[in-house]
Amino acid sequence: MKKKWKLQLIHHSHTDIGYTDRQEKIERHHVEYIKSVLDILEASENGSRPEWKGYKWTCENYWQVERFFEQSSDSDKQKFIQYVQSGQIDISLTYLNMTDLVDNDILDAMFKKGRKFSNEHQLDLDSAMTADINGFSWGGYAETMHQNSIVNLYSCLHTHHGMFPLYKKQIPFWWETPNGNKILVWNGDHYQIGNDFMLIPNSYRIDNGTEIVTSDDQMAIAEQRIFEYLENLEAEDYPFDFVPNMISGIVTDNSPPNPRLIEMIHKWNDKHGGQVEIELATLHQFFDFLRKQELDLPVYAGDWTDWWSDGVGSTPPAPTKIYRDAQQKYHLSQKLDPQGKWGGVNLFCKKRSIN
Numbered sequence: 001m002k003k004k005w006k007l008q009l010i011h012h013s014h015t016d017i018g019y020t021d022r023q024e025k026i027e028r029h030h031v032e033y034i035k036s037v038l039d040i041l042e043a044s045e046n047g048s049r050p051e052w053k054g055y056k057w058t059c060e061n062y063w064q065v066e067r068f069f070e071q072s073s074d075s076d077k078q079k080f081i082q083y084v085q086s087g088q089i090d091i092s093l094t095y096l097n098m099t100d101l102v103d104n105d106i107l108d109a110m111f112k113k114g115r116k117f118s119n120e121h122q123l124d125l126d127s128a129m130t131a132d133i134n135g136f137s138w139g140g141y142a143e144t145m146h147q148n149s150i151v152n153l154y155s156c157l158h159t160h161h162g163m164f165p166l167y168k169k170q171i172p173f174w175w176e177t178p179n180g181n182k183i184l185v186w187n188g189d190h191y192q193i194g195n196d197f198m199l200i201p202n203s204y205r206i207d208n209g210t211e212i213v214t215s216d217d218q219m220a221i222a223e224q225r226i227f228e229y230l231e232n233l234e235a236e237d238y239p240f241d242f243v244p245n246m247i248s249g250i251v252t253d254n255s256p257p258n259p260r261l262i263e264m265i266h267k268w269n270d271k272h273g274g275q276v277e278i279e280l281a282t283l284h285q286f287f288d289f290l291r292k293q294e295l296d297l298p299v300y301a302g303d304w305t306d307w308w309s310d311g312v313g314s315t316p317p318a319p320t321k322i323y324r325d326a327q328q329k330y331h332l333s334q335k336l337d338p339q340g341k342w343g344g345v346n347l348f349c350k351k352r353s354i355n
Contacts, residue, residue: 006242016253062114090282111148127152131191134162135304152287156191176301194247
């Protein structure tokens with residue numbers, strides 16, 4: 001290879017509500033995943049699992065954190081905040097992976113949830129990631145993010161159904177909003193592309209559509225795939241000597257955290273760190289690194305094309321129609337009762353006495 005490379009991996013769990021399982025079950029999974037991360041980090045610090053030193057986790061959205069705080073002890077909440085402050089846990093300020101079916105009012109309200117949490121706990125959160133969403137509105141998404149002090153966006157597309165803006169992957173650019181503000185974007189690859197590197201022991205990947213690769217010692221497979229991946233980037237005239245990728249605990253949506261990843265990273269760096277250094281980073285840490293590169297990046301404005309918003313590619317027209325109808329009724333209710341005095345959850349939950 002022509003370069004000394006830095007491969008940055010962001011460890012997360014893709015939240016996919018309703019497609020892989022029921023919402024309440026997915027909620028329980030993600031709450032337990034965060035609790036597992038706390039245990040992993042504590043074990044890496046107290047000496048019981050020193051091989052996990054350097055482990056980091058990024059919550060893909062604020063919804064995970066919201067659910068965790070509703071169902072956890074004060075002690076676990078305090079640990080979580082401490083690990084965010086120390087840079088071992090990060091939070092993407094997207095609420096969920098939302099399409100343009102969600103209008104600006106709802107989108108702004110959801111971004112404000114994460115921003116409020118960040119401000120209340122004095123956390124340095126300024127980044128967001130999306131996964132499995134192939135497009136974003138210009139006036140809505142970009143401007144609404146900036147208004148909520150979200151200045152970095154990492155996009156992980158679903159390449160089975162759509163391709164990359166600008167016809168390229170793994171490129172950064174400035175996304176200029178209608179008001180002239182700028183969001184730093186990393187236009188990334190698929191949200192589990194890092195799993196192709198086989199860095200997590202006992203994980204799997206289907207090769208050539210037929211062969212299932214499993215191995216207790218996967219270093220040889222990892223070497224083949226990582227070097228081949230970076231050599232391909234060089235052949236494509238990729239301009240940088242670093243590249244980020246997302247990685248999950250296993251190759252599935254809603255996957256658990258896996259501390260064996262950091263074990264493999266340590267082994268890799270001991271053997272190949274002089275040529276290819278692998279770093280486990282959080283979302284914020286990657287963008288902090290990117291901004292320090294002082295790159296001359298292009299500036300683009302406008303919408304990203306999308307295949308989700310009209311419902312054709314994801315759900316039948318009937319559910320989309322139901323959502324649109326509910327959205328219209330929500331806005332009508334807001335106009336008739338802007339203070340929520342005559343409707344809302346609290347009103348219907350009140351006990352009524354009958355004379």
